[in-house]
Every structure is written in structure tokens, then in C-alpha cells.
Amino acid sequence: MASTASASMTHTMATSLASNAASGPSAQVAPLARSSSALPAVRFHYEEKGLLRPERTAAGYRLYTDEHAEMVRRIRILLAAGLNTDMVREILPCMVDDGEFLAPGCDDLITEFERERQRIDNQIAELHDVRSALTGIISAGKAASTGR
Template sequence: MRISALARRTGVSARALRYYEEKGLLVPERTSAGYRVYTEEHVETVRRIRILLAAGLNSDMVREILPCMVADGEFLAPGCEDLIAEFERELQRIDTQIAELHDVRSALTGIITAGKALASR
């Protein structure tokens, strides 16, 4: 299938698919004329890429781990044991960011509350 068909099948724009290819996440076959040719396997690869990106992983990390990911029903699972520790580190990083955002939100709420109190005097 051509890139437009893959885009329709996956709900991902052709531009995003070209980006995935540029980043080494998606490797289509090429015709002798240079046209990209995608298979059903590429549909699944794009689905996996989208899941990993939605989980907050960047494209470089996705490129590294994609070969080790296996389908486990609706989720992907790490097929290489060392990935579990890497995912746990990523989860900790996200938890730290969430805690920092809560602190920022509290500070901003305090500033707004103080501003409203000052304005009502």
C-alpha cells in the first residue's frame, strides 16, 4: 500500500509517517521508482509507535525499544527484561514532573488568591 493508504488505515497523517521514517521508526520498502510501499506489518508498527508516543516516550527512545516490544492484548509489553527498569525510570521521571507541576500550581494559586484579596480592598 502507498503512504496515503497507510495514513487512512492508521489515522496518522502522511507527514507524520514521513517523520517516523526520517527518525528510523518506520522503514518502508521502495519500488524501483522510489515510491514507498507499506504492508500490514507497517500498520501494526504505526499502532505501536502511537502507543509508545502517547505513553510520553520520545521518538529516539521509541526507535530504541520498538524491536523489543510485543503485543499483549490491548497493551504493548516489553519483551526484553532490561526495558522494565527503563520504563520504571521513565515513570519516576514523570512522577517527579507531576509533583513539580503541583508545586507550581500551588504557587500560582497563592499568587492569584493574594491578587484577588488585594484588588478587593
Template sequence: MRIGELSRRTGVAVHLLRYYGEQGLLHPQRRPSGYREYVEEDVAIVRRIRSLLAAGLNTATITTVLPCLRDTGDRLVPTCSDLLADLHQERDRIAQAISDLQASMDALNDVIAAAPADVTRRAVASLGG
């Protein structure tokens, strides 16, 4: 199938599919005309990529993780023993990012709460509330 068909079947934009190829996540064959030719398995691979991106992994990490995952239909299962350590590191990185964002939100809430009543009223009025 050509890239447009893969895009339609996965809901992923053509430019992203090309990017996945540049990152080594997809390996389409090239026709003599230069067009990329994808196989049925690429549909499942794109879905795995999207799942891993949604889980917070970047494409560089996905490149190393993807070959070590099997799709059972309802979840991705690691198949390489050394993969779990990498996934634990990624989970720790994401947890730290969440913690940092929560601290930033708490600080912002403190600043907002310290606003005088007249400033708060004007701000609410300007928002249409």
C-alpha cells in the same frame, strides 16, 4: 500500501509517518519510482508508536523500546529483559515532570488566591462570568 493508505488506516498524518521513518521507527521499502511501500505489519507498528507517544515516551526512546515489545491486542508486553530498567527510568522521569508541574500549579494558585477582591471581580467580568 503507499503512505496515504497507511495514513488513512492509522489516522496519522503523512508528515508524521515520514518523520517516523526518519527516526528509524518505520522501515518502508522504496519502489523504483521512489514511493514508500508499507506492509500490513506497519499498521500495527504505527499504533504501537502512538501508544508509546501517548505514554510520554519520545521517539528516541521508542526507537530502542519498540523492538522489545509484543502487542497482545489489549496491551504492549516487554519481551527483552533489559527493557524494564529503561521503562522504570522513563516512568520516574514522567513522575518527576508531573511533580514539577503540580508545584508550578500550586504556586500559580497561591498568586491567584492573593489577588485583592476588586482585581478578582474585574478579571471574572473580563472573562464574561
């Protein structure tokens, strides 16, 4: 059923292009933009990084489907979790999506995610130390200025 909807959306976008050539690439981009809120520059960046692969018309316009909108949603979830685009590209095929959550479908990904979480925990600890040092400097500065 999802493939029928995707095919229908692709057909609708192609028909829209054929019937209104003056509309340009926005005819193909608009459905994805409405469904995912991804800015065109973001979608093009995802494409450059190999995360998104829309089909092209003979004129070179991108054809986005519902599957592309879903892929953008998954990419955003993984990026929000602190992963970079290179890592997302590698692990995305191994992620399982139940419509509400993404979960690693390969056992080795759990270890990789735990490693990434530890790296983030270490950064948080370092930032806490930096903040404490800065707070000390601010306090010393305030004490020195009130004592003058």
C-alpha cells in the same frame, strides 16, 4: 497468514501504481493512512527517525504494508506513554504485542520504564508546586484588588 496479507497488500499497491502512474505516491500511502490515521507528515517523521522503513518503488514511491500500519500503532502507543522517538526506536524491537497490549519483552526494559515513570511523577510533583504558587499569587491579587 499475516505475511500473505502483507504481500497481497504490497502487490495490490504496486499494481495500483503500475496501472495508474498519475496517481503518484497517494496510491501507496492511502492504505496506511486509512488503517492508522497517521498523517503523511507523521509517517515521514517516523521514517526520518528510523521508526518506519517502507520499501520503495523504482520511481521512489513508498510502499506501505499492513505491517507498517501495525508498526505505526505500536509507535503511537509508546509515544502516548511519554517516550520520545529515540527511546521508541531503541525499545520497539524488544516489545511484545499480543494485539491488545504492548509489553516489554526484555527484563531490563521494565527497569527503564519504571525509571521513566518516576521521572514523570517528579514532573507532576513539580507542576503541582508551580500550580500552588500560582494559585497563591492569584488569590493575593484578588484580595488586593477587592481591598482597594
